[in-house]
Amino acid sequence: MSPTxxxxxxxxxxxxxxxxxxxxxxxxxxxxxxxxxVGDAFExxxxxxxxxxxxxxxxxxxxxxxxxxxxxxxxxxxxxxHLAKLLRRKSKLMVAFGSCASEGCIPxxxxxSSRREIFDTVYATDSTDNPDGVRPTWExxxxxxxxxxxxxxxxLRTLEQVVDVDYVIPGxxxxxxxxxxxxxxxxxxxxGTGPLPPKGSVLGAGTSTVCDECDRKRDVKRIDRFVxxxxxxxxxxxxxxxxxxxxxNGPATRSGCGALCPAxxxxxxxxxxxxxxxxxxGARLMSAYASVxxxxxxxxxxxxxxxxxxxxxxxxxxxxxxxxxxxxxSAWKNGGEE
Amino acid sequence: xxxxxxxPITRLEGHGKIEVFLDxxxxxxxxxxxVPELRGFERFCVGRPVEExxxxxxxxxxxCPEAHHIAAAKAADAVYKVxxxxxxxxxxxxxxxxxxVTDHTTHFYALGGPDFVVxxxxxxxxxxxxxxxxxxxxxxxGKVIEARRGNHRVIEIIGGRxxxxxxxxxxxxxxxxxxxxxxxxxxxxRQSVEFGQFSLDLFDKIVLGNDAFRELVLGDxxxxxxxxxxxxxxxxxxxxxxxxxxxxxxxxxxxxxxAPAEYRDWIAEHVEPWTYLKFPFLKKVGWKGFTDGVDxxxxxxxxxxxxxxxxxxxxxxxxxxxxxxxxxLAPKPESGGKRIVHHRLATHWxxxxxxxxxxxxxxxxxxxxxxxxxxVRAVPTEKPTEGVAIVEAPRGTLTHHYWTxxxxxxxxxxxxxxxTNNYAPISMSIKKAAEAFIHKGQVxxxxxxxxxxxxxxxxxxxxxxxxxxxxxxxxxxxxxDADGEVVDDLSQHC
Numbered sequence: 001m002s003p004t005x006x007x008x009x010x011x012x013x014x015x016x017x018x019x020x021x022x023x024x025x026x027x028x029x030x031x032x033x034x035x036x037x038v039g040d041a042f043e044x045x046x047x048x049x050x051x052x053x054x055x056x057x058x059x060x061x062x063x064x065x066x067x068x069x070x071x072x073x074x075x076x077x078x079x080x081x082h083l084a085k086l087l088r089r090k091s092k093l094m095v096a097f098g099s100c101a102s103e104g105c106i107p108x109x110x111x112x113s114s115r116r117e118i119f120d121t122v123y124a125t126d127s128t129d130n131p132d133g134v135r136p137t138w139e140x141x142x143x144x145x146x147x148x149x150x151x152x153x154x155x156l157r158t159l160e161q162v163v164d165v166d167y168v169i170p171g172x173x174x175x176x177x178x179x180x181x182x183x184x185x186x187x188x189x190x191x192g193t194g195p196l197p198p199k200g201s202v203l204g205a206g207t208s209t210v211c212d213e214c215d216r217k218r219d220v221k222r223i224d225r226f227v228x229x230x231x232x233x234x235x236x237x238x239x240x241x242x243x244x245x246x247x248x249n250g251p252a253t254r255s256g257c258g259a260l261c262p263a264x265x266x267x268x269x270x271x272x273x274x275x276x277x278x279x280x281x282g283a284r285l286m287s288a289y290a291s292v293x294x295x296x297x298x299x300x301x302x303x304x305x306x307x308x309x310x311x312x313x314x315x316x317x318x319x320x321x322x323x324x325x326x327x328x329x330s331a332w333k334n335g336g337e338e
Numbered sequence: 339x340x341x342x343x344x345x346p347i348t349r350l351e352g353h354g355k356i357e358v359f360l361d362x363x364x365x366x367x368x369x370x371x372x373v374p375e376l377r378g379f380e381r382f383c384v385g386r387p388v389e390e391x392x393x394x395x396x397x398x399x400x401x402c403p404e405a406h407h408i409a410a411a412k413a414a415d416a417v418y419k420v421x422x423x424x425x426x427x428x429x430x431x432x433x434x435x436x437x438x439v440t441d442h443t444t445h446f447y448a449l450g451g452p453d454f455v456v457x458x459x460x461x462x463x464x465x466x467x468x469x470x471x472x473x474x475x476x477x478x479x480g481k482v483i484e485a486r487r488g489n490h491r492v493i494e495i496i497g498g499r500x501x502x503x504x505x506x507x508x509x510x511x512x513x514x515x516x517x518x519x520x521x522x523x524x525x526x527x528r529q530s531v532e533f534g535q536f537s538l539d540l541f542d543k544i545v546l547g548n549d550a551f552r553e554l555v556l557g558d559x560x561x562x563x564x565x566x567x568x569x570x571x572x573x574x575x576x577x578x579x580x581x582x583x584x585x586x587x588x589x590x591x592x593x594x595x596x597a598p599a600e601y602r603d604w605i606a607e608h609v610e611p612w613t614y615l616k617f618p619f620l621k622k623v624g625w626k627g628f629t630d631g632v633d634x635x636x637x638x639x640x641x642x643x644x645x646x647x648x649x650x651x652x653x654x655x656x657x658x659x660x661x662x663x664x665x666x667l668a669p670k671p672e673s674g675g676k677r678i679v680h681h682r683l684a685t686h687w688x689x690x691x692x693x694x695x696x697x698x699x700x701x702x703x704x705x706x707x708x709x710x711x712x713x714v715r716a717v718p719t720e721k722p723t724e725g726v727a728i729v730e731a732p733r734g735t736l737t738h739h740y741w742t743x744x745x746x747x748x749x750x751x752x753x754x755x756x757x758t759n760n761y762a763p764i765s766m767s768i769k770k771a772a773e774a775f776i777h778k779g780q781v782x783x784x785x786x787x788x789x790x791x792x793x794x795x796x797x798x799x800x801x802x803x804x805x806x807x808x809x810x811x812x813x814x815x816x817x818x819d820a821d822g823e824v825v826d827d828l829s830q831h832c
Contacts, residue, residue, distance in 0.1 A: 019375060023400020023501045030490065030500060032483050077374065106397040109382040118378035125380055125752045126739065128616060129606040129625065136376075140612040144359035144367050145341055147612040150374045173400060173501050229389050229507050230418065230746070233717045237513070264498035264505045265512035269393055271502075309747055313386045 011067035011190050013042035014058070014087060015097075018080035019107065019156070020073030024098040027173035028070075031180045041187045042067075046087075058090060066091040068186060070169070074100040074107055074321070075157040077150040088163040093196075095203070099172035101159040103273050103281075104321025106172075108156050111321055112312060115154050156321050167197065169204040172271035172318065175257055178204035205256030207276040210268045214250055214259035216240045222294035226307030229267075241267050242292055247307075247314055251288035252281055270318050280324055282315030356789070358772050364779030369769040373615035373761075383751045388414045388722060388742050389508050395738070396502040398755065403502045404437035404493065405731035405756065406738075408579065411506035413738040416598075416725025417746065418508050418718035425711040426510030429496050431579040432523070432703040433503065434729070436492035438578060438696035439485060439530045441732045442641075442689050446537060447482045450686055450794040454545045474540065485533045488526035492700075495519050510715035520710050527700035531655070534694030538659055541690055546666065556667070559774055560682040560792065562630045563588035564763055565620055565637035568644030569730045570595065575652040576644050576695065578730040584647040585620065588632050591674025592647075593622070598728040601737050605754060617762045618754055628766050636766070639734030639759035640796060641688035646678050651691065653698035659691045682767065685795045692732075722746040731756035733797050760796050767792040 017025055025047075029035065038044075045066060046058055058066075069091040075081050088094055099105035110118060119135050140147045159165055169182060182204040188194035197203060206213065218240040227245035235244050241262055242248040249270035250262065256272050274281040289308075295301045308314050316323045341359055355374060361367040379398055386394060391410035396403035408430050415422060422430075445451070447470055456469040471479045490500040495515060497503025505512045515523070545551045566586045571577040574584065574595075585594045585604065596604045607616040608625045619625045619635035626634040637643075651657040664677040667684055671677050679688075703709060726739045734756035741750040771789045775781065 019377065021397050021400035021403075023397075023403065026400050026501055030486075032487055076377070079374065106394055107377045107379075107382075109386075110378045112385070113378070113381050118376075118381045121381040121384075122376065122378055123609050123616070125607070126750075127602050127605055127607050127618075127752055127754060128609060129621070130609045134609040134611050136614050137611045142359075142368070142370065142612060145357075147357055147370055147372065149372060149612065149614065152376055152614070172397065176500070228387065228746075229512070230509060230718050233509075233715045235512075260494075260499050261504040266393075266498060266504035266507070269390075269504075309387050309745055310385060310390075313390065 010043040012045045014046040014069040018073030019076040023173040024072035030176040068093040070095045070097040072097040079150040093166045095167045096159040096165045097169045102168045103319040108321030168202045170273040208255045209275045210250035210253045213255045214262045224294045252285035281319045366773045369772050371765045372613045376614040380751045388746045392506045409729045409738045412727030413725050414508035417722045419720040420509045420718040422510035423713045426714040433496040435696040435700045436489040440489035442693040443485045514712045514714045524704045530697035534697045555683045564630045566643035566646040568647035574649040576648045586647045589674040590672025590676035590678045598726040636762045638763045641692050642685040645688045651695050656695035733757045734759035
């Protein structure tokens, strides 16, 4: 190489967490020593939780200059929405990374409440000393000057509800082994030794259900009632939890985690999202439950289903924000305020 | 009035934001540390079955999900008035101790410790884990990765997953461990004790053996006389999993010890309109604003606080380290009778003492003859009503309080989360750093260093509110003149 020749530019990688818990970032960090290989393969232009980098640097990049952006977290403030749009413009490939970005996750359950209800709860709890009913305000005139807070939007949205998304990596959080496998595949594709998956692909996960990777035995037993984990001191360690009456989300949930929760006796809660081809997660789970219920008449089915004490949470625990229930425009009066 | 905005990389990223206002003389008039994120768990958990709280509240924080997981399981126990079998409690505490080892390891080696190991005046680009490796040697990187990997493995064996575990439920655990798993955990526990001792030796050599660092620790900038709280066992020793909360005054007087169910007698939360996060304070003393001293209800809940609030550590090696800590930094008791360390930078040392305690506690638990017992769950027999539980999260006392209907479906939820306890003290440290480094409208680059170090010692996991990893607060100081024009722009990773 002549002294003036520039080394080939590395592909640029951006990792960004919007409204998130940090678990996705920890899951990426938990590829342990492989993180060095990621650093070798990419120029990491943004990863606020781990390394320095400036928003202005991203703005200065040419459109499409970032090869791949992994976005975790949900969209709940005007700031995160703005940054998601900016990163979309600057990135060739945008990945909805983890459950929040792809389907809203547990914080998406907030869409069952209006913004006012949330504020009236959080700023008036039992231990809150707030006689004047103070609430956060987007613009507050302090004695020394005006302070701005990003607006808490009427509803939580997913990344895909804000910008165009190329790929999804499901999981809350995605398992680290799966993250590493995806990164290796992306590097191979960029080096020309493998194909890039088609747009819209779900990466780092399987195409079947959690049941398919669960070691528990199913013998097509039907149940006449649902039970709760607190009802029994122990469940059979080898038989399917659903067939023992525990509402397990395995039949509707995408494979890829390795069925870790059922392996320790806890039902699947559905964090890997809808299985391949499923349009509405809750509808699929309901039909799966209906298929194990031992009942002939509608009222018998209803009685058994009454054993599910929290249908909204059971069927849309991670996917409420993308469900038909709360997936579209605000269902609230006054732009979501009430 | 002139305004200085200390922002994360951008205001558009939802991290913490600091606004410093100057008066006409260019001196600091006030500083505001804003937390621009909210999710509303206290609202949307209502309507959910209480047995789901251990997995729902995991999602408050992916850095410390174990703290929420265990606190939620204990609060659900209290709702059903069910006492889990001894083995179940030991498994929860074993998982939780392993979490402490990995969490404190991450903080000391990757986040907060590099300031000391590499040096506070080293370029920001060197004050990271790579800088530590360059200074201490290659094998330290391997030791750190092994400590984290091993203890995440323990969390996965007992809890099912490395992040967001699943196995703690009301009445106990969903599964027991077998002898093969026990042996694997014991090996990791013993390695963790060695690693804890190694880390304290390292701190001894590099920090305590260096006069410049000692002066920095003992200097005035990071000195605050506040109240301290921390969970205590029956012998008033530090405990992370269970006990009562000791409240220590700045003068070294223990003004009370409260049971979890009594927390509302002691703790209240103040609301400000310019931030989404609330400010907890000691109700019996009262909210007097952002000020320290015996008349201000501001308290701290950190590794340093826990040591100050307790009479000692429950394991031998950690107790020896505890004695050395006070002999070195506060040999004489305060007027109230207890030795207190008010130097906030000593929090890093306290964190390593806790790491060693957690590792020793792992060995005690994993070698208990009953740890592999299959009896890990009790079935609730009482009607569910209301329950409170407290654990010590690494970043502060964590309180979960649930109310349910007769089916065990939540009707009300109250959460006082780890870092939130320290919101007022962090704000005060920031203001103090600003006052020390801004004069006549001139901002010294040292401001960023000082603010950065002030943040790091608290290990602020605003992940619960702002999703930054602990201590990883990218800061930008934008200095504007009276017309709002940018005259300088300083940026640093924190």
